[in-house]
Amino acid sequence: MSALPMAGVPANVNTVGLTKNDYRGAPTTLCAGCGHNSISNQIIAAMYEMSVLPENVIKFSGIGCSSKSPTYFMNRSFGFNSLHGRMPSIATGAHFGDHSLKGIGVSGDGDTASIGMGQFKHVMRRNLNMVYIVENNGVYGLTKGQFSATAERGLELKKQGTNPYMPVDICMEALISNATFVARSFAGNAKQVKELIKAAFAHKGIAVLDIISPCVTFNNQDNAHYSYAWGKDHEEPLHDITYIAPRNEIVLERELAEGEVREVAMHDGSVIILKNLEKGYDPTNRFEALRALEEAQRNNWLTTGLIYVSTEKPALADTYNLVDTPLNRLTDVDLRPAPEMIDKVNALMF
Amino acid sequence: MNKVVNDFSIIVGTKNGSGSSTANNTILRAIFKMGIPVSGKNLFPSNIQGLPTWYSIRASKDGYLGRRDQQDIVIAINPDSFTRDLASVAPGGAFFYADDIRLPITRADIAIYPMPIKELVKKDPNVPADYRDLVGNMVYVGALAHMIHIDIEKIQAALTFHFKGKQKPIDMNFHAVQAGMEWAKANLEKKDPFYLEPMNQTDGMIMADGNTAAAIGSVFGGAQFVAWYPITPASSLAEAINDYMPMLRKREDGKHTYAVVQAEDELAAIGMTVGAGWSGLRSMTSTSGPGLSLMTEFAGLAYYAEVPIVIWDVQRIGPSTGLPTRTSQADLSFTVGMGHGDSDSIVLLPGDVFECFEFGWQAFDIAERMQAPVFVLSDLDMGMNQWMSKPFEYPTTPMDRGKILWEKDLEEIKGNWGRYLDKDSDGIPYRTLPGNKHPMSAYFTRGTGHDEYAKYTEDSSIFIRNMERLKKKYETAKKYLPKPVLHPTKGATIGIIAYGSTESAILEARDQLARDHGMKIDILRVRAFPFTAEVDEFVREHEQVYVVEMNRDGQLHQLLSLANPEAAMRLISVAYGDGLPASAKWIRAGILEKSANVKPVQKAAAKKAIAKKPSVKKNASKKGAK
Numbered sequence: 001m002s003a004l005p006m007a008g009v010p011a012n013v014n015t016v017g018l019t020k021n022d023y024r025g026a027p028t029t030l031c032a033g034c035g036h037n038s039i040s041n042q043i044i045a046a047m048y049e050m051s052v053l054p055e056n057v058i059k060f061s062g063i064g065c066s067s068k069s070p071t072y073f074m075n076r077s078f079g080f081n082s083l084h085g086r087m088p089s090i091a092t093g094a095h096f097g098d099h100s101l102k103g104i105g106v107s108g109d110g111d112t113a114s115i116g117m118g119q120f121k122h123v124m125r126r127n128l129n130m131v132y133i134v135e136n137n138g139v140y141g142l143t144k145g146q147f148s149a150t151a152e153r154g155l156e157l158k159k160q161g162t163n164p165y166m167p168v169d170i171c172m173e174a175l176i177s178n179a180t181f182v183a184r185s186f187a188g189n190a191k192q193v194k195e196l197i198k199a200a201f202a203h204k205g206i207a208v209l210d211i212i213s214p215c216v217t218f219n220n221q222d223n224a225h226y227s228y229a230w231g232k233d234h235e236e237p238l239h240d241i242t243y244i245a246p247r248n249e250i251v252l253e254r255e256l257a258e259g260e261v262r263e264v265a266m267h268d269g270s271v272i273i274l275k276n277l278e279k280g281y282d283p284t285n286r287f288e289a290l291r292a293l294e295e296a297q298r299n300n301w302l303t304t305g306l307i308y309v310s311t312e313k314p315a316l317a318d319t320y321n322l323v324d325t326p327l328n329r330l331t332d333v334d335l336r337p338a339p340e341m342i343d344k345v346n347a348l349m350f
Numbered sequence: 351m352n353k354v355v356n357d358f359s360i361i362v363g364t365k366n367g368s369g370s371s372t373a374n375n376t377i378l379r380a381i382f383k384m385g386i387p388v389s390g391k392n393l394f395p396s397n398i399q400g401l402p403t404w405y406s407i408r409a410s411k412d413g414y415l416g417r418r419d420q421q422d423i424v425i426a427i428n429p430d431s432f433t434r435d436l437a438s439v440a441p442g443g444a445f446f447y448a449d450d451i452r453l454p455i456t457r458a459d460i461a462i463y464p465m466p467i468k469e470l471v472k473k474d475p476n477v478p479a480d481y482r483d484l485v486g487n488m489v490y491v492g493a494l495a496h497m498i499h500i501d502i503e504k505i506q507a508a509l510t511f512h513f514k515g516k517q518k519p520i521d522m523n524f525h526a527v528q529a530g531m532e533w534a535k536a537n538l539e540k541k542d543p544f545y546l547e548p549m550n551q552t553d554g555m556i557m558a559d560g561n562t563a564a565a566i567g568s569v570f571g572g573a574q575f576v577a578w579y580p581i582t583p584a585s586s587l588a589e590a591i592n593d594y595m596p597m598l599r600k601r602e603d604g605k606h607t608y609a610v611v612q613a614e615d616e617l618a619a620i621g622m623t624v625g626a627g628w629s630g631l632r633s634m635t636s637t638s639g640p641g642l643s644l645m646t647e648f649a650g651l652a653y654y655a656e657v658p659i660v661i662w663d664v665q666r667i668g669p670s671t672g673l674p675t676r677t678s679q680a681d682l683s684f685t686v687g688m689g690h691g692d693s694d695s696i697v698l699l700p701g702d703v704f705e706c707f708e709f710g711w712q713a714f715d716i717a718e719r720m721q722a723p724v725f726v727l728s729d730l731d732m733g734m735n736q737w738m739s740k741p742f743e744y745p746t747t748p749m750d751r752g753k754i755l756w757e758k759d760l761e762e763i764k765g766n767w768g769r770y771l772d773k774d775s776d777g778i779p780y781r782t783l784p785g786n787k788h789p790m791s792a793y794f795t796r797g798t799g800h801d802e803y804a805k806y807t808e809d810s811s812i813f814i815r816n817m818e819r820l821k822k823k824y825e826t827a828k829k830y831l832p833k834p835v836l837h838p839t840k841g842a843t844i845g846i847i848a849y850g851s852t853e854s855a856i857l858e859a860r861d862q863l864a865r866d867h868g869m870k871i872d873i874l875r876v877r878a879f880p881f882t883a884e885v886d887e888f889v890r891e892h893e894q895v896y897v898v899e900m901n902r903d904g905q906l907h908q909l910l911s912l913a914n915p916e917a918a919m920r921l922i923s924v925a926y927g928d929g930l931p932a933s934a935k936w937i938r939a940g941i942l943e944k945s946a947n948v949k950p951v952q953k954a955a956a957k958k959a960i961a962k963k964p965s966v967k968k969n970a971s972k973k974g975a976k
Binding site: 077079080086090092098100101119321339 | 379382383511556557558562566569570571572574575577594597598599601603604605606607608609611613614615617618619620621622623624625626627628629630631632633647648651739741742743744745748749782783784785786787788789791792793794795796797798805806
């Protein structure tokens with residue numbers, strides 16, 4: 001049969017017959033202008049464009065603002081909003097139920113780099129077949145603005161004082177834990193976020209996406225060295241937790257070119273420096289990847305793009321030689337040994 | 351001297367890591383094969399090599415398998431514990447020792463048998479120098495065998511079994527046994543009263559440890575996912591699953607229907623277990639106290655999100671790290687309400703190796719039926735020591751996978767369902783599993799407040815409604831739980847309630863109390879929490895109920911008192927926890943001590959209270975221990 005387009009099929013339907021609406025979730029309850037919403041939208045767009053059946057995806061998260069976001073995309077996918085820092089273990093176990101499914105996990109910098117650091121590292125080495133997105137804003141939002149482990153040294157927060165510690169680099173941690181796909185992006189760079197989500201989804205194994213996702217409310221540095229005058233016109237106190245000022249999402253006006261370095265202002269006037277990977281950069285070279293991250297740290301850059309990818313290691317389920325049928329569809333016949341086996345076992349008990 | 355036949359204990363004192371377990375297991379198996387009821391207990395230190403360790407074997411013609419406090423025959427191979435071992439021999443007992451230990455013999459009231467172990471092994475050209483210490487252990491097996499009449503053929507059978515038929519090690523070890531025997535025959539004069547004589551009391555019986563039994567039971571229960579983290583005394587449970595899965599679940603295509611994952615810690619172990627249970631697998635983990643503490647947050651999530659999982663807790667004695675290699679029944683209080691907020695746990699309480707097997711498969715049925723975590727509380731004594739048991743029996747009922755909706759089910763109801771809807775009014779909702787391709791199948795699981803359709807809500811009335819349904823579900827659970835086991839005594843007005851591995855020692859204590867004090871006692875062994883009606887009836891039916899358990903605070907006693915406040919005055923705690931397996935001696939002493947405190951007035955009041963109650967004996971299971 002030839003695959004002629006059927007009459008009457010609307011143009012906005014993808015190859016599995018779904019509209020973009022079929023990938024949406026519940027309305028977001030995060031702050032207006034939160035970078036996390038932008039990421040949710042890019043997940044929706046990526047899945048729609050890739051014609052992924054929502055039933056073939058399982059969503060996971062831990063606890064925190066970021067971990068709420070799986071509610072806001074792909075209603076038709078199963079989801080598990082688990083415990084703080086424990087998303088990797090839940091996802092690992094769930095994966096064995098039906099290993100044909102792909103996981104999309106959304107975590108935050110607190111959920112991953114503090115309370116969940118151990119599980120994060122171990123899910124890397126197990127190479128679970130899951131996209132692991134870290135919506136990274138350097139601050140605890142839901143508990144009203146404490147430092148996270150990815151906050152830069154010297155950052156000042158109103159109630160917390162000055163952060164005395166070096167930040168955790170999530171991409172570096174992933175890489176040295178033998179992750180097979182490591183990328184970084186910026187929530188305001190929608191196109192790159194979407195393309196990296198697609199690449200991560202296509203990757204068989206763990207795919208870490210560290211996405212800088214500015215907190216509109218709490219990561220507010222009013223004495224930044226590199227300060228834009230963004231906040232000057234705003235009289236309302238940024239630290240008053242009873243009032244969340246409506247803001248626009250920070251979006252890059254122009255795509256980053258390859259190798260480009262650009263400063264981007266945050267809501268509070270602070271600045272981050274994005275550095276797109278150079279043309280000709282080889283993401284399959286782990287040594288180069290580590291060098292690029294080290295270089296970025298020395299220059300105070302946030303290197304964006306696909307930092308590392310390897311397709312050589314087997315994904316978790318492949319190392320267990322599982323039957324093709326999803327384990328959760330097996331029945332007594334497959335699972336309970338035959339009656340005569342009980343005699344064999346008893347003969348061994350002496 | 352009167353002969354003491356088939357009723358004594360043998361304790362072997364060696365160094366940890368010296369390879370004496372083959373020798374001790376050989377003695378144990380040979381006695382078992384002679385048809386004599388026997389049990390073997392390893393009293394070992396938290397250490398890999400060097401510290402003193404003891405193996406205790408008890409032969410009991412009456413079938414008492416609990417620990418015997420009295421040490422009748424002591425075999426001392428370890429110089430470090432020699433003095434202690436010598437002092438531990440009961441008057442009239444026997445003391446075997448390696449004669450290279452040059453320490454003073456200070457006892458004249460026992461039989462003393464020095465054995466030239468080193469010398470005999472050195473003489474054997476077939477034993478390589480590296481193996482001398484290892485094989486040397488077999489010399490004491492031989493000397494003992496000669497002195498107490500262990501059947502040499504049974505020793506050979508035991509070695510053949512142990513070395514899985516490999517002739518070289520069988521021969522090497524058997525020669526050492528023979529050398530020990532011959533030397534003893536030529537050099538030792540029998541001065542003790544202990545003899546073994548063949549019986550037929552172990553015909554058709556098996557010998558196993560509870561962890562192995564639990565593992566095999568789990569495999570027969572269709573275990574599909576096991577995540578665990580090493581901890582004494584639970585490790586051998588997961589390891590036994592690894593051992594038996596390939597044999598029992600072998601497929602022609604060589605593929606696996608299961609996965610066993612060693613996690614990075616207990617948090618991850620139970621996290622994976624919850625993930626797998628949620629996605630529809632028969633999912634389990636095994637741990638002990640410290641690991642259980644770490645698993646608390648996930649246990650709460652599994653309760654509230656209603657995820658079926660099985661958690662084996664092979665109890666060791668706490669608090670904290672406690673005595674890692676000593677047994678206990680002190681995790682009951684912690685387990686029954688595990689997690690913050692209001693939560694209820696389903697707890698199964700196996701009493702012997704056979705029940706470790708039974709609950710191994712039944713726990714999955716209960717967990718999936720109830721969509722809840724099911725805890726199974728074993729302990730080190732049951733889990734790691736060798737117990738005689740009736741053979742494992744093939745599961746009598748097909749797997750109960752509980753209320754699951756697949757594509758065709760959703761098609762029939764046109765996708766109209768809610769994850770937490772109480773459709774059947776039993777508190778148990780329906781669930782769907784990831785991979786279900788029906789567009790209405792998915793739902794979002796969370797530990798936060800949720801409505802009947804799994805949507806996030808902070809609505810007070812919905813919250814209450816959900817919590818009440820969970821309570822109703824817990825009530826429903828009682829229907830599916832194993833009933834207590836009753837050991838009745840004609841005319842008894844006194845009762846004992848206990849659970850777990852203490853049963854054998856309690857039966858022995860009961861017989862002693864009947865013999866020496868004329869006490870008539872019914873025993874009820876509880877096998878699950880929440881308590882079923884039979885337990886309450888038993889409490890009501892007896893004038894005094896001694897609650898016997900291995901912990902300090904009387905945790906089962908507390909739970910029973912809460913469940914039966916009107917009977918609290920008649921519930922008497924006999925609790926003791928020193929880390930050693932229960933013995934009839936402390937149970938008997940504890941009951942006698944507390945008996946003196948029971949005032950007659952309470953007895954009279956109790957009688958009145960029980961006058962109208964129906965007999966418990968009709969309802970409780972008749973299954974006896976042995």
